[in-house]
Amino acid sequence: MKVGLIAMSGVRVRHPELQRIGVTLPQFVTRGHTIATLPSLGLLTVAGLTPDDVEVVYREMDALPADDAPLERFDLVGISSFTARIRAAYALADRYRARGVPVVLGGLHVSALPDEAQRHADSIVVFGAERAWPALIADFKQGRLRPRYIGADDRVFDAGVYAPPRFELLRGRPYNRITVQTSRGCPRRCEFCAASLRITRRFQQKPVALAVREIERALAVTRQPFFELADDNTFVNKKWGRDFTEAIAPLRIQWFTETDISVADDAILLERMARGGCRQVLIGLESPNADGLARMNPRDWKQRRQRTYREAIRKIQSFGVTVNGCFILGLDADTPDTFRQIRDFADASGLIEVQVTVQTPFPGTPLYDRLEREGRLLRAADWDRCTLFDVTFQPRALSVRELEDGLCRLFRELYNATQFARRKRLYMEIVKTLPGLES
């Protein structure tokens, strides 16, 4: 039995001016592009959950093959996709099904809209693949595939549930970035977040030993890659973070992760992160103004932390760990002045990297539900435009055109050669203050 696991990749911005900027500003390497070129950790995990007697093939598909092109032969196909590529995933699924090949769809979008996905699949997996995929394979072998399987949304790292990703399926491919996950979920529960917290009942942390073993397995099959921790928020548990960073230091890897601003509260953790090879943390700052953060989280967590942003950035970066400060445009409190405020904050705060995205109502999020209730979604099911850079809703205090134009202008101001060189110089001067740089 041969199973094909296909990741739909290649998110494409729709706005023509942004497309042009992406070509003319070489420094404009978007987080979306980086994410889109990472291997699909979800499908590598599905492969790990597949019994040994089943052959698994992993594929990434940037574009649909031509209508009359032959499709690679499998007995069963599993497809995973971001929202922005889900229509392409459905089209691929339809083609395989038209050829008599059963298709399983899964992933975050499918979990958010199972009924929509069901129309294009013989079976769907909702929530994680743990518990669901092994049962699905067993049923398929016996010719009784069910239309829907509910995966584990809790205790996913327990023995008997967890399986390591099959990084060996990447052997021979030129990845210079590999993902490893150390947690699922996030207690901050931002209104807009469409990540793993939507398929997880509560924040879950992988035991340090399991995480280290996964990194070792990845190192065994790829030339020393840069690691990305595929977490919503790696350092919620500071004690775990200290143990983890201590444990990976001997591996001498360099890595990136996402976490929240409270990481600045723990100097011991920051020191171990630096010593353990952490090069950058992405932190969702979202807005330089407290108003913009109102009602974003339960108990307004980010709003209450906003006044600590500059000092926290300075402190984190003083250890040599750069901060990629992430801002969201189009929040309800945003005005035409917000673009300048973000640019000014980026300059004054010393952020080594800045990311700006457009507020995007992904299905299954409280943001989507609220904007739908308020009648502010521009089009129904506008999935192709869920790129993080295309506007899919009516902002409250800006026109759509003002938001789009402001975004383009801000990109040009943030991602030009002068700004790029300035941020590089900032980082180099910080690095020169670090102990043991030359030894």
Added chain:
Amino acid sequence: MTKPSSEDRLLALIARVAQKDVSALRPHDDLLETLGLDSLTGLRILAAIEKQHAVRFPDASLSRLRTLAHLRRALKQAGGRP
């Protein structure tokens, strides 16, 4: 005992900061691609070189300092101490 050449010192510094074997590095090899380095580690190398040689490369040139040949030329232009 002979003093290490400036070339040897440069390679040794890159090896220490990058934590990589640089013995096979050729003058026109792209450091990041050849050694499998991320861009921030590349900047750490430049920072270490600036600090060791008491120089400052022009900011506009930082993106171009990608090979041993580039670094040697830049050090010479910056008047770096051997």
